[in-house]
Amino acid sequence: MLKPAPAHAFNLEGDGKGKHIIILGAGLAGMTCAYELNKLGYQCTILEARHRTGGRCWxxxxxxxxxxxxxxxxxxxxxxxxxxxxxxxxxxxxxxxxxxxxxxxxxxxxxxxxxxxxAYYFAEGKGPLSNKKIRVREIHNDIRGYMTEMLAKSIDHGGLDSAMTKEDGEKIIAYLQAEGGLDIDKLYKASARRGYTESPGAGDRPGKIAEPHKLADILHSGLMDPDFYNVAEYTYELQxxxxxxxxxMDQIARALEKKVAPSVKMGAEVTSINNLAEGVKITYKDATGVHELSGDMCICTLPLPVLSNVNNNFSGDVSRAIDYISYIxxxxxxxxxxxxxxxxxxxxxxxxxxxxxxxxxxxxxxxxxxxxxxxxxxxxxxxxxxxxxxxxxxxxxxxxxxxxxxxxxxxxxxxxxxxxxxxxxxTKYNLGGWAVYSTETRKTQYPVLLKPDKHVYFAGEHLTYLNAWMAGAFESARSTVAALHARVTEGRASYPAVK
Missing domain, CATH: 3.90.660.10 (Polyamine Oxidase; Chain A, domain 2)
Known part of the structure; x- marks a missing residue:
C-alpha cells in the first residue's frame, strides 16, 4: 500500500517561498541547485559568464x-x-x-x-616491441600467462611462505591454469584468447594463432609500465x-537548462561576491555594463582557479582554501x-x-x-x-x-x-580540468569549503570525493541544497532581489 519512492528521490520538507538565491555558474552543479530549489519555492537567479550552459559538460x-x-x-x-x-x-x-x-x-x-x-598499446622507444601497434588482448593475455606460470611454478616448488595443504595448492594451481591459460605442464603457450593472425572460417580454415610475445620483450619495450597496464579494468570508476x-553528454545539460531557463542570465561575468550583514551582493558585468544583484544567499559553483580571481570579502580560511586547491x-x-x-x-x-x-x-x-x-x-x-x-x-x-x-x-x-x-x-572560465587533492589539502582545505562563509555556500565536483565526474556535481548540489534549505526552514528572514 506504500507509494514506491524512485531511486534517489529528493523529498525535502518545508517551503522556501520568498527567498532569493543567487547561483554562480550554470554548469551541472549550479543548474541542479536551481532545479531542486525551484521545486521548493525559492526564487533563483543563475549568473553564467558564457553564452551556453553546462560548464565542462560540453x-x-x-x-x-x-x-x-x-x-x-x-x-x-x-x-x-x-x-x-x-x-x-x-x-x-x-x-x-x-x-x-x-x-x-x-x-x-x-x-x-x-x-x-x-584496441592497441603503442610504446615509442628502443625495445623489441617498441614503435609497433599491438592489440591490447595480446599483451594482457601474455602477461597474465607468464605471471601465472611463475606463480604456479613457485607453488609447485614450495616457494610460497604461506602454509597451505597439498589440496589447497592443487586448487590454486588449477585456478592459475584457468586464469593464465596454462597447459597441463603449467607452461604458458599462446591460445585463442590473444586473438588470431588468420581468423577461423568455413571449410579448411581453423584459424592461425601467433606465438606469444616474449616476456623480456614486453618488459624492455615498456609495455608493463603503468602507462599501459594500470588502466580501465582495474579502476573502480572505469569498470x-x-x-x-x-x-x-551535453544532452544532460540541455535537459537541465530547459527546467531552469527563466532563472539563467547568460553572458554575466561575476566580478565580486560580498557577504552583507543581511544577505549577499553580487556584482557582474555583461554586454550592457556593470550590475549589482542582491539576494538572501549565494551558491558559488565557479571552478576555484576562476573564483580566486573574483573580488570577495570571504574569511581568510576560505580564501586560502580557494588558492591552495589545485586543478589538473x-x-x-x-x-x-x-x-x-x-x-x-x-x-x-x-x-x-x-x-x-x-x-x-x-x-x-x-x-x-x-x-x-x-x-x-x-x-x-x-x-x-x-x-x-x-x-x-x-x-x-x-x-x-x-x-x-x-x-x-x-x-x-x-x-x-x-x-x-x-x-x-x-579555457576561460575554467582554468583547469577538475580538482586534484593532495593528502594535505584534502585534510586541511577541503573541509573549509564544505561549510558556508556566512551567506555564501560552495558547490561543485571539487567539493566531493568524486572529482572529475558528473556525479560529483550532482552529489554536491544536493548536499548544498539540503544544507541551505535546513538553514532557511529554521526561520531566517528574506531579502528581496535588487537589480
Missing part, C-alpha cells in the same frame, strides 16, 4: 566556439550529427544519482564501450558497464575522418588505445557504429603532457595529433578532414 559539434586565455576564439567545423565530448564522456554504472537525473530529465542513455581488448547520453591540466582534440577506418579496417568499436607518448590516449566513438564518418578523440592527456601540447597553437596541436596518430593509424593521411582542440587549463 559536447563539441559544428558551430561550437571556445576561447582560451592566450588564443583567439575558435569555431568547430564538423559535419552535422558528429560530435565528441570535450569534458565528461562516461557514466559509471554505480553513479546512481547521475543515472537518476538522466531518467528524471528524460535523457536516454546507451552503453559506452570503455574497455576494448581489440564496465559504463554509459553515455545518447547524442552527447588536461586537453582533448577531436579529429573528424571521412571514413570510420578503425571499424572498417581494424575492427575497433569503441574503447581506448593507450600510448606512452604525449597523445596518452586515443578514444574511439561508442556511437553510430558502421556510420559513414566519425570523430576520434586524437589525444586525451594530462599534467606535463597536457601543458606541453596546450602551449601549442591550434594548428600545431592538430599537426602533433596527426603526426603521432599516423604511427598507429596510417589511414590518418588519406581520411582526415578537420579538428577542434580544448585545453581546459587554458
Amino acid at each position: 559536447s563539441i559539434r559544428n558551430g561550437a566556439t571556445n576561447q582560451e586565455i592566450d588564443k583567439p576564439a575558435v569555431i568547430a567545423k564538423f559535419d552535422d550529427g558528429l560530435y565528441f565530448n570535450a569534458g565528461p564522456s562516461r557514466i559509471p554504472h554505480h553513479h546512481e544519482l547521475t543515472l537518476h537525473y538522466c531518467k528524471e530529465l528524460g535523457v536516454p542513455i546507451q552503453v559506452y564501450n570503455n574497455v576494448n581488448e581489440g 564496465m558497464t559504463m554509459f553515455q547520453a545518447v547524442g552527447g 591540466q588536461t586537453g582533448k582534440i577531436g579529429l573528424q575522418f571521412k571514413r570510420r577506418f578503425w571499424e572498417e579496417d581494424e575492427h575497433i568499436y569503441g574503447g581506448i588505445t593507450h600510448t606512452n607518448n604525449d597523445l596518452t590516449q586515443i578514444f574511439y566513438p561508442s556511437y553510430d557504429y558502421l556510420g559513414k564518418k566519425g570523430i576520434l578523440i586524437g589525444y586525451y592527456n594530462f599534467n606535463e603532457k597536457a601543458q606541453k601540447i596546450g602551449a601549442l597553437g591550434y594548428a600545431d596541436r592538430e599537426k602533433f595529433a596527426l603526426e603521432k596518430g599516423r604511427l598507429i593509424h596510417p589511414q590518418y593521411d588519406k581520411e582526415f578532414e578537420g579538428s577542434f582542440s580544448v585545453s581546459w587549463h587554458k
Whole structure:
C-alpha cells in the first residue's frame, strides 16, 4: 500500500517561498541547485559568464566556439550529427544519482564501450616491441600467462611462505591454469584468447594463432609500465558497464537548462561576491555594463582557479582554501575522418588505445557504429603532457595529433578532414580540468569549503570525493541544497532581489 519512492528521490520538507538565491555558474552543479530549489519555492537567479550552459559538460559539434586565455576564439567545423565530448564522456554504472537525473530529465542513455581488448598499446622507444601497434588482448593475455606460470611454478616448488595443504595448492594451481591459460605442464603457450593472425572460417580454415610475445620483450619495450597496464579494468570508476547520453553528454545539460531557463542570465561575468550583514551582493558585468544583484544567499559553483580571481570579502580560511586547491591540466582534440577506418579496417568499436607518448590516449566513438564518418578523440592527456601540447597553437596541436596518430593509424593521411582542440587549463572560465587533492589539502582545505562563509555556500565536483565526474556535481548540489534549505526552514528572514 506504500507509494514506491524512485531511486534517489529528493523529498525535502518545508517551503522556501520568498527567498532569493543567487547561483554562480550554470554548469551541472549550479543548474541542479536551481532545479531542486525551484521545486521548493525559492526564487533563483543563475549568473553564467558564457553564452551556453553546462560548464565542462560540453559536447563539441559544428558551430561550437571556445576561447582560451592566450588564443583567439575558435569555431568547430564538423559535419552535422558528429560530435565528441570535450569534458565528461562516461557514466559509471554505480553513479546512481547521475543515472537518476538522466531518467528524471528524460535523457536516454546507451552503453559506452570503455574497455576494448581489440584496441592497441603503442610504446615509442628502443625495445623489441617498441614503435609497433599491438592489440591490447595480446599483451594482457601474455602477461597474465607468464605471471601465472611463475606463480604456479613457485607453488609447485614450495616457494610460497604461506602454509597451505597439498589440496589447497592443487586448487590454486588449477585456478592459475584457468586464469593464465596454462597447459597441463603449467607452461604458458599462446591460445585463442590473444586473438588470431588468420581468423577461423568455413571449410579448411581453423584459424592461425601467433606465438606469444616474449616476456623480456614486453618488459624492455615498456609495455608493463603503468602507462599501459594500470588502466580501465582495474579502476573502480572505469569498470564496465559504463554509459553515455545518447547524442552527447551535453544532452544532460540541455535537459537541465530547459527546467531552469527563466532563472539563467547568460553572458554575466561575476566580478565580486560580498557577504552583507543581511544577505549577499553580487556584482557582474555583461554586454550592457556593470550590475549589482542582491539576494538572501549565494551558491558559488565557479571552478576555484576562476573564483580566486573574483573580488570577495570571504574569511581568510576560505580564501586560502580557494588558492591552495589545485586543478589538473588536461586537453582533448577531436579529429573528424571521412571514413570510420578503425571499424572498417581494424575492427575497433569503441574503447581506448593507450600510448606512452604525449597523445596518452586515443578514444574511439561508442556511437553510430558502421556510420559513414566519425570523430576520434586524437589525444586525451594530462599534467606535463597536457601543458606541453596546450602551449601549442591550434594548428600545431592538430599537426602533433596527426603526426603521432599516423604511427598507429596510417589511414590518418588519406581520411582526415578537420579538428577542434580544448585545453581546459587554458579555457576561460575554467582554468583547469577538475580538482586534484593532495593528502594535505584534502585534510586541511577541503573541509573549509564544505561549510558556508556566512551567506555564501560552495558547490561543485571539487567539493566531493568524486572529482572529475558528473556525479560529483550532482552529489554536491544536493548536499548544498539540503544544507541551505535546513538553514532557511529554521526561520531566517528574506531579502528581496535588487537589480
